[in-house]
Amino acid sequence: EWLGFIKGIVDSEDLPLNISRETLQQNKILKVIRKHIVKKALELFAEIAENKEDYDKFYEAFSKNLKYGIHDNDSQAKDKLAELLRYHTTTSGSEMSSLKDYITRMKEGQEEIYFICGDSKKAVESSPFLEALKKKGLEVILMSDPMDEYAMQQLKEFEGKKFRNITKEGLETATTEEEKKKAEELKAQTENLCKVI
Numbered sequence: 001e002w003l004g005f006i007k008g009i010v011d012s013e014d015l016p017l018n019i020s021r022e023t024l025q026q027n028k029i030l031k032v033i034r035k036h037i038v039k040k041a042l043e044l045f046a047e048i049a050e051n052k053e054d055y056d057k058f059y060e061a062f063s064k065n066l067k068y069g070i071h072d073n074d075s076q077a078k079d080k081l082a083e084l085l086r087y088h089t090t091t092s093g094s095e096m097s098s099l100k101d102y103i104t105r106m107k108e109g110q111e112e113i114y115f116i117c118g119d120s121k122k123a124v125e126s127s128p129f130l131e132a133l134k135k136k137g138l139e140v141i142l143m144s145d146p147m148d149e150y151a152m153q154q155l156k157e158f159e160g161k162k163f164r165n166i167t168k169e170g171l172e173t174a175t176t177e178e179e180k181k182k183a184e185e186l187k188a189q190t191e192n193l194c195k196v197i
Helices: 021-025 028-049 052-072 075-084 099-104 121-125 130-135 146-154 177-196
Strands: 086-089 112-117 141-143 161-165
Touching (some): 028 052, 052 146, 075 099, 112 146, 121 141, 141 146
Parallel strands (some): 112 141, 112 161
Antiparallel strands (some): 086 141
């Protein structure tokens, strides 16, 4: 379904013609054809991604399809589709950045990929959740498409780094041992107050 924007004809001599449509959809040959079409489409997308200007036009037109592919697809294509995603971040300005680029810019000791979802880029940029991360110099991916949140539910990690929604409870921003120790001390100091409340 997510490749619905691609039109073409597949010629196959192996498909039986004298059977019902339902039976044909369950045919192993059709599953092999589907797998090859997905593989070829991903190769073509990666080829387009090599030229930034062309890929920006492609992404503007079909980004929702790519995100739907992550949400809808089996695990074979999720990683390749994730490489094709582009987002604005707190440090990228007007340019969109890939997840690979984000990982190369991560601070030392940062274990998670931080992101925030919202209705618009402007709303996400003015979110109070960003303040603590900005103070620490941590980059946050800004997601303003409703499909992003659904895609992130399926895409748990990228290149060994887990995704972390900064609006959810339990956000840990300590990257060094000293910061972690300080956070534990503060937690111990306020523990009695929290019990009373």
